[in-house]
Amino acid sequence: MNRKIWGLSLVVFSLLFASCSKKEDFSNFDDETVVIVDDIVSALVVRASSLRNQEIKFTILDEDGNDVTENATFYVDGEAIEGDSFSSAEIGNFEVYGEYDFEGTLVTTDTEAFSVIIPKRKIVIEDYTGAWCGYCPRISAAIEAVHDETDDIAVVAIHNDDDMALPFEENLRETFEVFGFPSGRINRTQNWGNPHPPEDVVDIAGLDTNSAISIQSQLSGNNLAVKVGVVSENDLTSMKLVLYLVEDGVLSEQVNYFDQDPSSPYYEMGNPIIDFVNN
Template structure:
């Protein structure tokens, strides 16, 4: 008696699915408030605090719950733990101070200890937008800003006053000359950057491990990743009617309803533009890297099981009413069987890989949303002013922390993505 090869493949896939799903996974976890810590000092909490040699500074650690955790926290100066909650800065130089309580990390405070004749050069926007005004400061050892008494040089050319802007992007070097007791001094040089935001196209792949045609989109995304880094990818999995998908996103149906997603595979660019078969990479490249008017920065860290994501958005022309921010957590490197209807297609990249492919690597799977899935409202933000928001999540044990990334997008009132950014968890990705 002959056995139908398709039924054999289906049976094999079902067995793999049953074995692989022996541990129930619920990839969607509603974000809940987690403890965050704010490190403060009696010397100040600005971007940079200047001190004199042998100045003593007292620190406090306050939790988001209002509790004072100072006595129970570890405090570090330049990564070396100190005893108690104060420190005497005996040496000249730069210092960073942090605190940890029960695997929860605080913000960092930056200090610079100066000799009486030294000055600390400050730059309010080390990475600025085109035509954005950058202000330089010059702090003495008592914290006084002496910029008005100095001469600043940008790329070795003296400028008028202590502000600067550039209509072209690039990297610049600044230093200052100043007098103390009729003696001329020069600060150390610092660099700053002027940039024009470049658009990162959002590619959303509605997919399922049971969907035999879905690998075509995954292959097209791989091609796009080779062609440009100006993309952010989110693979939104849905379980099948009879074959579950362990990466199933709990609110996939809400997304499908909002964006008109029918049978799979389906792909969308910038949330709403259809990316149709054969998923031509030129459709992506036509938009990727184009100049735009807003940029996104991501800084995330994991302490124990706690994920903290700091997001910044800056507009060249100010925010638009209705703009929203979407923050997704995605996971790559998930090995799980994938149905493959191209197994017998001559010349196809997946020809002969099997149906199903037992060791298919799934990337960029949407695991969680740290905002509403359609975004949280961005408050009115003027041009060149950073909109900042922090998000926290307790990472479920099912996730592989080493393979997690954050995808952030800014969308308009109609849910069209205006720009995006992505970064691995633990990576600090600045505006670009």
């Protein structure tokens, strides 16, 4: 199926060491835990996931929200560390707690877990398509075959000359030398040629990588706020960040040249296919 694009922005960015989530998708930024010790409320703040050799900062807030980190001692896996930060060249699971003096009382926070991980690579498939294009369901079928093998993909349909087309579509085709329909691109630059073998994607999806992206979004009425962060073991200051805003479940008629092809999943589905689901 196809995925409708609602917006695209190309943003030159400087490296942002954003906080990471408990999962490898880095979807959340901060993991804050509040503990009560002898009626003193303390908050130990630590990222749940970080990359190898990335600085991991620890913060303690007292019951009034004051930062008391400067006066605290932190223990990682039971060993006191110098300062309020930690890094590891090796992946693994760790535990941290902190201690500080509050008016003569030693306050010990709860022990919190965090991880040092290697992110997994997610592959972008861009499907250059159009509702008028009778051969375009071919790539839709190939994408479904890839989905059967891996979830480590992100799919974007870039429509031409139909109700889902956007003005910058022609610029994208010219920039990336897309000359016909359907056309597939893997990670923007690699041509995914007919018959669009799933292994071209599956063989590289989910492999270890040295960079990760975090994204948080919040919808308030008609306003969508998106916060994006990037972490990497390499210097990315010369790179660009591409943001897609997409919509699933868009229904349209789709010209279907495979209506009489028994080998196609779109066999006898009509030409055109009524209420073709664009995802």
